[in-house]
Amino acid sequence: MGRVMFVILLWLSAGTLLSVVRGEDPYLFFTFNVTYGTISPLGIPQQGILINGQFPGPNINCTSNNNLMINVFNNLDEPFLLTWHGIQQRKNCWQDGVAGTSCPIPPGTNFTYHVQVKDQIGSYFYYPSTAMHKAAGGFGGLRVNSRLLIPVPYPDPEDDYTVLIGDWYTKSHTTLRKLLDSGRSIGRAEAVLINGKTAKGDGKDEPLFTMKPGKTYKYRICNVGLKASLNFRIQSHSMKLVEMEGSHVVQNNYDSLDVHVGGCFTVLVTADKVPKDYYMVASTRFIKSVLTSKGIIRYENAKAPASPDLPKAPLGWAWSVNQFHSFRWNLSASAARPNPQGSYKYGNINITRTIKLVNSAIRTKGKLRYALNGVSHVDPETPLKLAQYFEIPDKVFKYDTIPDIAPSDVADSLSVQPNVLNITHRDFVEIIFENHEKTMQSYHLDGYSFFALAIEPGRWTPERRKDYNLLDAVSRHTIQVFPKCWAAIMLTFDNAGMWNLRSEHAENRYLGQQLYISVLSPERSLRDELNMPDIQLLCGLVKNLPKPAPYT
Numbered sequence: 129m130g131r132v133m134f135v136i137l138l139w140l141s142a143g144t145l146l147s148v149v150r151g152e153d154p155y156l157f158f159t160f161n162v163t164y165g166t167i168s169p170l171g172i173p174q175q176g177i178l179i180n181g182q183f184p185g186p187n188i189n190c191t192s193n194n195n196l197m198i199n200v201f202n203n204l205d206e207p208f209l210l211t212w213h214g215i216q217q218r219k220n221c222w223q224d225g226v227a228g229t230s231c232p233i234p235p236g237t238n239f240t241y242h243v244q245v246k247d248q249i250g251s252y253f254y255y256p257s258t259a260m261h262k263a264a265g266g267f268g269g270l271r272v273n274s275r276l277l278i279p280v281p282y283p284d285p286e287d288d289y290t291v292l293i294g295d296w297y298t299k300s301h302t303t304l305r306k307l308l309d310s311g312r313s314i315g316r317a318e319a320v321l322i323n324g325k326t327a328k329g330d331g332k333d334e335p336l337f338t339m340k341p342g343k344t345y346k347y348r349i350c351n352v353g354l355k356a357s358l359n360f361r362i363q364s365h366s367m368k369l370v371e372m373e374g375s376h377v378v379q380n381n382y383d384s385l386d387v388h389v390g391g392c393f394t395v396l397v398t399a400d401k402v403p404k405d406y407y408m409v410a411s412t413r414f415i416k417s418v419l420t421s422k423g424i425i426r427y428e429n430a431k432a433p434a435s436p437d438l439p440k441a442p443l444g445w446a447w448s449v450n451q452f453h454s455f456r457w458n459l460s461a462s463a464a465r466p467n468p469q470g471s472y473k474y475g476n477i478n479i480t481r482t483i484k485l486v487n488s489a490i491r492t493k494g495k496l497r498y499a500l501n502g503v504s505h506v507d508p509e510t511p512l513k514l515a516q517y518f519e520i521p522d523k524v525f526k527y528d529t530i531p532d533i534a535p536s537d538v539a540d541s542l543s544v545q546p547n548v549l550n551i552t553h554r555d556f557v558e559i560i561f562e563n564h565e566k567t568m569q570s571y572h573l574d575g576y577s578f579f580a581l582a583i584e585p586g587r588w589t590p591e592r593r594k595d596y597n598l599l600d601a602v603s604r605h606t607i608q609v610f611p612k613c614w615a616a617i618m619l620t621f622d623n624a625g626m627w628n629l630r631s632e633h634a635e636n637r638y639l640g641q642q643l644y645i646s647v648l649s650p651e652r653s654l655r656d657e658l659n660m661p662d663i664q665l666l667c668g669l670v671k672n673l674p675k676p677a678p679y680t
């Protein structure tokens with residue numbers, strides 16, 4: 129069976145998939161060949177990171193409970209890791225593909241991820257999680273469809289489209305990395321791309337998508353960029369929001385949506401206008417010199433080109449805060465249960481711990497670092513999870529490096545070390561992100577979805593809990609924090625593992641604005657956490673250590 133599969137895989141063109149039923153949950157097999165290649169998204173050739181020759185990489189299409197077997201061949205000249213952004217990896221941080229859980233895949237070798245997607249129906253993406261590789265590509269869409277048994281709260285669309293938007297730098301990922309390593313910022317992007325392109329508007333642009341008049345289409349929009357929040361809109365068409373980051377929401381119509389780095393929306397768009405071309409537009413928000421990108425949506429039988437008049441983006445961030453307030457979880461939608469333990473009445477659960485994280489940008493000896501509560505994280509050579517599993521954590525990191533509540537002088541202190549928080553399994557925790565800076569923030573937590581309770585201006589105090597949405601906040605994996613604002617989330621830490629909490633802004637993360645949350649399975653029990661896979665790559669201090677007794 130195994131050999132037959134291998135032969136068929138070689139025979140199929142790269143990126144195609146094959147599904148086999150083993151027991152209950154089907155397996156889907158993917159081969160990802162990661163290479164450098166020349167791309168010219170702005171008309172000028174530059175080095176990109178391709179998957180199976182594609183930029184962006186291929187879409188992964190799967191259904192809840194599917195087992196994804198993704199065999200990644202690293203043909204770059206550098207170690208490489210992919211992360212499956214927003215996929216919860218229940219009991220299985222081994223597959224998370226971040227430096228704190230996995231050794232990177234050495235150049236010239238391959239590694240197979242085994243990711244089981246659970247009931248988190250929605251739009252996601254994958255991307256390279258280390259070494260600024262994301263600046264060169266390596267990302268692609270990932271959609272989780274509903275099993276037939278679980279209805280989604282809208283009719284089947286005519287077709288399903290992935291729209292990956294992001295800011296883009298013409299400098300290579302190695303140049304950007306050198307800037308960061310020397311303690312400088314990567315500065316502003318040169319452009320915005322939509323699915324790796326930007327339309328010129330010279331009448332020769334190929335359409336990105338086509339629509340049949342009268343039909344309704346699903347668009348999955350994710351911000352895969354490095355740091356710019358983007359506003360997304362479509363000429364003359366409104367978008368009905370149906371899902372965001374794995375939760376079905378109250379279906380409001382929007383003329384435009386602010387998509388922050390790491391965030392994803394699923395919208396329905398009906399082709400009910402004059403049959404011609406229309407532009408979809410993505411433009412930067414909250415920075416003075418606005419960058420805009422467009423791409424064509426063509427009606428079948430289109431009679432005319434798209435109008436060059438692009439719809440205007442909203443101004444200022446108050447608009448965006450209001451938009452956040454309009455997002456409500458659809459409590460009656462039967463699909464997409466984000467919390468398998470079922471804490472739907474999250475507003476009634478007593479908080480066991482409050483953590484307030486304040487981000488800071490600090491220059492030390494002239495070099496820029498970013499921190500959370502005064503600690504700027506560095507990835508040790510031995511992944512944190514492996515150090516823990518092999519029971520040598522003391523040789524690699526300390527627990528609870530930061531205080532739960534940021535001290536008031538947080539902007540003046542800096543220590544550079546691995547940043548690990550110890551959270552008790554199943555605790556119900558409130559986390560506040562307070563942004564004292566003048567720049568946007570976007571935070572992402574691996575392994576979980578959380579209730580996005582509030583985003584408000586100013587500083588957080590316990591009294592501000594009155595601003596929380598304790599009824600129908602959307603369960604998400606990423607939350608933006610506007611300049612001089614705070615955001616609050618709540619969740620039950622019921623997924624044992626070592627989980628990355630990070631600034632989704634690539635520069636901030638690279639220079640230390642991230643930490644890991646260790647949620648231990650106290651009994652090393654298989655009920656709580658899966659064993660380290662046999663093929664797990666070992667590096668650093670654990671490379672030659674005997675394997676500890678597996679979980680039971």
Ligand SMILES: *[C@@H]1O[C@H](CO)[C@@H](O)[C@H](O)[C@H]1NC(C)=O
Pocket residue numbers: 142161162163201203
């Ligand atoms: C990956 O792509 C390169 C370049 O096209 C090719 O030489 C190599 O054989 C491919 N590897 C796999 C595993 O498909």
Ligand SMILES: *[C@@H]1O[C@H](CO)[C@@H](O)[C@H](O)[C@H]1NC(C)=O
Pocket residue numbers: 189190191273
């Ligand atoms: C994606 O998968 C679903 C079922 O899992 C299938 O119905 C659909 O046709 C697939 N779409 C594409 C584009 O392969």
Ligand SMILES: *[C@@H]1O[C@H](CO)[C@@H](O)[C@H](O)[C@H]1NC(C)=O
Pocket residue numbers: 134199238239240663
């Ligand atoms: C590497 O790829 C080969 C060929 O597809 C496969 O048999 C093997 O299991 C892969 N190795 C790992 C560690 O994933």
Ligand SMILES: *[C@@H]1O[C@H](CO)[C@@H](O)[C@H](O)[C@H]1NC(C)=O
Pocket residue numbers: 280281282377378379380458459460461462
């Ligand atoms: C919520 O989901 C239900 C059931 O799937 C659907 O009928 C309803 O229209 C949705 N409500 C809103 C406000 O979107």
Ligand SMILES: *[C@@H]1O[C@H](CO)[C@@H](O)[C@H](O)[C@H]1NC(C)=O
Pocket residue numbers: 476477478
């Ligand atoms: C929450 O705490 C209050 C006050 O300490 C207590 O009365 C209540 O029973 C607790 N509720 C739950 C669900 O544990």
Ligand SMILES: *[C@@H]1O[C@H](CO)[C@@H](O)[C@H](O)[C@H]1NC(C)=O
Pocket residue numbers: 527550551552553
């Ligand atoms: C982490 O928290 C758990 C549960 O509260 C506790 O048993 C353990 O001792 C803590 N570990 C460290 C290193 O602080």
